[in-house]
Amino acid sequence: MNLAVSLPGLELKNPVMPASGCFGFGKEYSQFYSLDKLGAVIIKAATEHERYGNQTPRVAETASGMLNAIGLQNPGAEQIIKQELPYLKNYRVPVIANVAGSTIEEYVTVTKAFNHTNDVSALELNISCPNVKEGGVLFGTDPELAAEVTYQVKNASNHPVYVKLSPNVTDIVGMAKAVVNAGADGLSMINTLTGMKMHLKSRKPLIANKTGGLSGPAIKPIAIRMIYEVRQALDVPIIGMGGIMTSEDVLEFLLAGANAVAVGTANFQNPLVCPEIIEELPSTLKQYGFNSVQDAIGKGH
Amino acid sequence: MNLAVSLPGLELKNPVMPASGCFGFGKEYSQFYSLDKLGAVIIKAATEHERYGNQTPRVAETASGMLNAIGLQNPGAEQIIKQELPYLKNYRVPVIANVAGSTIEEYVTVTKAFNHTNDVSALELNISCPNVKEGGVLFGTDPELAAEVTYQVKNASNHPVYVKLSPNVTDIVGMAKAVVNAGADGLSMINTLTGMKMHLKSRKPLIANKTGGLSGPAIKPIAIRMIYEVRQALDVPIIGMGGIMTSEDVLEFLLAGANAVAVGTANFQNPLVCPEIIEELPSTLKQYGFNSVQDAIGKGH
Amino acid sequence: MINKQALKVLSIKNIAYQTYEMVLKSDTELNLKPGQFIHIAVKGFMLRRPISIADVNEIDRSFTVIFKIFGDGTEALSNYHVGAEVDALMPLGTSYPIESLNIKQALLVGGGIGIPPLYYLGKKLKEKGVEVTSVLGYQSKEHVFYEDKFRELGETFVTTDDGSYGHSGFVTDVIRDSNLSFETYFSCGPTPMLQAVTSLLKDENGYISLEERMGCGVGTCYACVIPLKNNPNKSKKICKDGPVFDANEVLLG
Amino acid sequence: MINKQALKVLSIKNIAYQTYEMVLKSDTELNLKPGQFIHIAVKGFMLRRPISIADVNEIDRSFTVIFKIFGDGTEALSNYHVGAEVDALMPLGTSYPIESLNIKQALLVGGGIGIPPLYYLGKKLKEKGVEVTSVLGYQSKEHVFYEDKFRELGETFVTTDDGSYGHSGFVTDVIRDSNLSFETYFSCGPTPMLQAVTSLLKDENGYISLEERMGCGVGTCYACVIPLKNNPNKSKKICKDGPVFDANEVLLG
Ligand SMILES: Cc1cc2nc3c(=O)[nH]c(=O)nc-3n(C[C@H](O)[C@H](O)[C@H](O)COP(=O)(O)OP(=O)(O)OC[C@H]3O[C@@H](n4cnc5c(N)ncnc54)[C@H](O)[C@@H]3O)c2cc1C
Numbered sequence A, B: 001m002n003l004a005v006s007l008p009g010l011e012l013k014n015p016v017m018p019a020s021g022c023f024g025f026g027k028e029y030s031q032f033y034s035l036d037k038l039g040a041v042i043i044k045a046a047t048e049h050e051r052y053g054n055q056t057p058r059v060a061e062t063a064s065g066m067l068n069a070i071g072l073q074n075p076g077a078e079q080i081i082k083q084e085l086p087y088l089k090n091y092r093v094p095v096i097a098n099v100a101g102s103t104i105e106e107y108v109t110v111t112k113a114f115n116h117t118n119d120v121s122a123l124e125l126n127i128s129c130p131n132v133k134e135g136g137v138l139f140g141t142d143p144e145l146a147a148e149v150t151y152q153v154k155n156a157s158n159h160p161v162y163v164k165l166s167p168n169v170t171d172i173v174g175m176a177k178a179v180v181n182a183g184a185d186g187l188s189m190i191n192t193l194t195g196m197k198m199h200l201k202s203r204k205p206l207i208a209n210k211t212g213g214l215s216g217p218a219i220k221p222i223a224i225r226m227i228y229e230v231r232q233a234l235d236v237p238i239i240g241m242g243g244i245m246t247s248e249d250v251l252e253f254l255l256a257g258a259n260a261v262a263v264g265t266a267n268f269q270n271p272l273v274c275p276e277i278i279e280e281l282p283s284t285l286k287q288y289g290f291n292s293v294q295d296a297i298g299k300g301h
Numbered sequence C, D: 001m002i003n004k005q006a007l008k009v010l011s012i013k014n015i016a017y018q019t020y021e022m023v024l025k026s027d028t029e030l031n032l033k034p035g036q037f038i039h040i041a042v043k044g045f046m047l048r049r050p051i052s053i054a055d056v057n058e059i060d061r062s063f064t065v066i067f068k069i070f071g072d073g074t075e076a077l078s079n080y081h082v083g084a085e086v087d088a089l090m091p092l093g094t095s096y097p098i099e100s101l102n103i104k105q106a107l108l109v110g111g112g113i114g115i116p117p118l119y120y121l122g123k124k125l126k127e128k129g130v131e132v133t134s135v136l137g138y139q140s141k142e143h144v145f146y147e148d149k150f151r152e153l154g155e156t157f158v159t160t161d162d163g164s165y166g167h168s169g170f171v172t173d174v175i176r177d178s179n180l181s182f183e184t185y186f187s188c189g190p191t192p193m194l195q196a197v198t199s200l201l202k203d204e205n206g207y208i209s210l211e212e213r214m215g216c217g218v219g220t221c222y223a224c225v226i227p228l229k230n231n232p233n234k235s236k237k238i239c240k241d242g243p244v245f246d247a248n249e250v251l252l253g
């Protein structure tokens, strides 16, 4: 069964990759399996400088999901390039860097930092992190700002740019059109939905940051709907994500219109989830009458 | 333990009521328990004329939630008043009518129909139904339209008007402000999030209407967050809902800022859920150090 | 009176390919009629699963359901052990008219997991002295269950889609080919089968039992409607006004 | 090497108020050090639960965990039966230094569910010939567990918050009042206790073990960080760089 998918800048042997922020920089999960098995790896968000992130608690469990407010903790783009990317060279797997920032200038600076390395194949432009006060969510919920940052980053980058959309918007198609018109090579969707959990004992939000991003199977129906709507409106490569746990979930995303998928929260429950999904994918595709991954993309329309 | 809550037009013996569309007009669940136990009853949406609704399948199960696209099926406002409300008079329980429509004129017509009956104590203005093509979602996602329909309905009504907000928006506080400035006596939040599920075998969305509204525990963190944000910004009565299954969930909503709560999807899993929650509420409040429902409202801030 | 019961599993048996027979015991008197169903909450799932009543033992207050593994919920149910508790709303829905009908000969037409409710119906008809003929359609040989039990009720034809057992083809082939005599037919099965049966037998008096994805199961949510034949802008609720309908009352698919 | 194991429950016992001792068996050789933890996936819950290793039996490849019912996940875990499978990532985290320390006398200071890992540590220290003194704090009499086992290791002081058993008050009261002699202390318990202990013993050499809500448990998600004392803009991960830290290394709450 042919699982390969070809996307701007990315020749994927299969469509399954770990989602940004749920896989660190790959080292830890490489204790569980060889990263060669993965379609690609999306690494943790990079900002210009090292970031401490938010206070703890940073995560909370919810029904079929979780909230997180890490706050983009990372060692900074230069450190990532120097200290983290070399390890990933041990594997034959394309790397996608997740670019974050608080200002357009910061986004551009981070983008340029990755210009100087061949260790990444594409950028995922994170304009949708709901857990940082400055920038983050604003860029992801205002189409004009989103278009502006996309345009600047695309101009500055010598890698293809996938813009990661926030689901916390009234009009996801409008957002998608804005960033595609501004030059995005592809879309990555969805990031987390802003949520909150109350801690009854302390009578306060459980997460120190108060709100956190909701991920996991709970949000899958929203991800599927948004990808379906964007696929109806636009012919653009989409990396789909939000609640994927099984190979059937992957097929659901492909049918809705995703060209490839990322798996986030599920890694925490099962560190082997990505290779297990990849292993099951051929028989799942076959069971539902498909001869390749390519064959299934968008077939739910 | 004092569970009573006083809201515009509503003297509730306790803060728990079934949510609109999840309780019909009360008859069926009155086989399971006396409706006297409830704080209030919110009945199924009423439109001007009888509505057939969408094609089936109209519901689908999701992780800790469900999708529905009923499409506002109902016998029409006049029939509801004549045929359904009289039965509810057998109980000492305030009734809230859920007003829906495709045009502002229809909203106003339905509103006026309820002016002629004392069998309802308040209106819930449903500008957030994601399952009807015309009107529904548009009114709920555009602050100006939302304000306009609120203003017109409030003008036409001799009952207090609670505006039911859609969570499918970028800026929930902006929506809340718009309808409160237009005269809303209170808010009801949240309605369902638009979602989709793919049916792998048929390679089509499972729900005939394609998209449906996501409800149940999956969406609770989003409901809590939105209520918290609106409570921070506005001093307005809020009926909170979205995924409530237990008395602890009710307390979470009260802490976030809800003055009363509605229980929807949980009724399908357990028809006795409302009276069970009401029975457990005093000990839950006590366990966390509260002496009354009133005491807990907004205490999570 | 509908209520919520904690039933105990008396036995569970794999009786055909991915098909289970489960006997459930209630604490209270049973008042279950052929065609009615129960609505089962399986742990970990949001919505309940509707399952028909396949047989009743009034004396020991137990009854039988037969279900097939279709998805995750029925799969979980198939792993319940003897002694486990089953949370069910019951009894739900309308039943096949037996008392009101004054007939001598009845035809039962069932397909797949539509067959179980017909067994209890056939038993009740036979008790009333009605002569029962059954036409039962299965996917293939390994899916066949309850054949002997139906034979005890009267003449029984078995068909399989792939011809691996009994007649090859559809139940309608058997009905067309065999010269069956009956006054009223009763049918339950997948919608395409019901369409075929009702159009073949359009001049006969008949009752069909329908399936639809349900929310509440008791009539509050409007999930399970079916349009009426004489006015497709009106509908009935399968969970409450059905699942049994007059064959000419509703508009199929 | 960290891996994902399907452990078998050999025994489960209620040893104090809402406190369970569970013995788990692995198929492979164990290499568990005092202070390390396992990350348990409880069916039906999104995130895993971190639980410390309380004792190890290398010979039969079994080990003990002790946990208290805190919320829904630990409650579900308390209902696991003998023979059930426990899905765990292991071994996780750093351990108390034993090999590298050259000490004669050690003080163990534990509070509540922070006590279990200290038992395995104490056993290992004693094996090495270190004299062990334990100060154990519990909420009340009915919460006390493993007192006898700690007494077998050496002198043991028990305190309860409400004075219903042993000394009344906090572990720090006992440390202050009793003239204990030790070269290094090892402490595990709720953060307020650790703060009190580390500030009382600020001039001593010590190790503490921390708790935080976790996502991955292996170092990928940055959920469980703790700022460093000498540079609060830098942090370490409790799941990977901890849970054991030098008492002066990190900034508590
Ligand atoms: C009145 C009635 C009587 C029935 N009697 C029987 C019976 O006696 N034996 C039997 O094996 N099956 C029967 N069914 C079908 C049975 O309800 C479904 O096979 C079952 O709900 C599938 O659940 P699942 O968890 O395996 O599938 P999933 O696909 O995981 O279920 C997801 C959701 O869809 C619903 N769903 C899926 N398929 C159906 C369906 N065909 N009808 C209704 N809901 C569905 C489920 O109830 C659940 O809410 C009956 C259905 C109805 C409406």
Ligand SMILES: Cc1cc2nc3c(=O)[nH]c(=O)nc-3n(C[C@H](O)[C@H](O)[C@H](O)COP(=O)(O)OP(=O)(O)OC[C@H]3O[C@@H](n4cnc5c(N)ncnc54)[C@H](O)[C@@H]3O)c2cc1C
Pocket: A060, A061, D037, D047, D048, D049, D050, D051, D052, D053, D065, D066, D067, D068, D069, D070, D071, D072, D073, D074, D075, D113, D116, D117, D210, D211, D212, D213, D214, D243
């Ligand atoms: C390194 C480490 C070792 C631990 N060792 C033990 C032990 O040996 N015995 C024991 O009884 N407890 C131990 N705990 C605490 C234990 O992990 C929590 O009590 C447990 O996770 C609570 O789960 P729950 O489902 O009962 O609570 P819930 O509140 O339902 O849990 C919801 C989520 O919050 C997390 N959570 C809640 N409280 C804590 C906490 N205190 N620490 C970490 N996560 C938490 C849960 O893991 C879960 O993800 C340890 C914690 C850590 C970090």
Ligand SMILES: Cc1cc2nc3c(=O)[nH]c(=O)nc-3n(C[C@H](O)[C@H](O)[C@H](O)COP(=O)(O)O)c2cc1C
Pocket: A019, A020, A021, A022, A044, A045, A068, A070, A072, A098, A126, A129, A164, A190, A191, A192, A214, A215, A216, A217, A219, A241, A242, A243, A244, A262, A263, A264, A265, A266, D215, D221
């Ligand atoms: C703990 C955690 C950290 C995350 N960090 C990032 C991040 O740094 N950058 C980013 O673009 N998305 C981040 N995400 C979002 C995920 O990449 C993904 O879009 C989202 O979680 C939905 O997928 P899932 O349901 O499979 O987790 C994070 C998610 C989680 C749970």
Ligand SMILES: Cc1cc2nc3c(=O)[nH]c(=O)nc-3n(C[C@H](O)[C@H](O)[C@H](O)COP(=O)(O)O)c2cc1C
Pocket: B019, B020, B021, B022, B044, B045, B068, B070, B072, B098, B126, B129, B164, B190, B191, B192, B214, B215, B216, B217, B219, B241, B242, B243, B244, B262, B263, B264, B265, B266, C215, C221
């Ligand atoms: C089957 C179904 C039908 C509904 N119909 C209506 C409706 O007619 N009017 C309305 O305002 N909300 C309707 N809702 C939304 C609920 O009232 C409620 O806002 C939402 O489901 C969130 O609450 P829950 O998670 O407790 O179900 C419906 C929800 C469901 C599940």
Ligand code: FES
Pocket: C213, C214, C215, C216, C217, C218, C219, C220, C221, C222, C223, C224, C225, C237, C238, C239, C240
């Ligand atoms: S399932 Fe709710 S009305 Fe039939």
Ligand code: FES
Pocket: D213, D214, D215, D216, D217, D218, D219, D220, D221, D222, D223, D224, D225, D237, D238, D239, D240
């Ligand atoms: S729990 Fe993920 S880094 Fe520690």
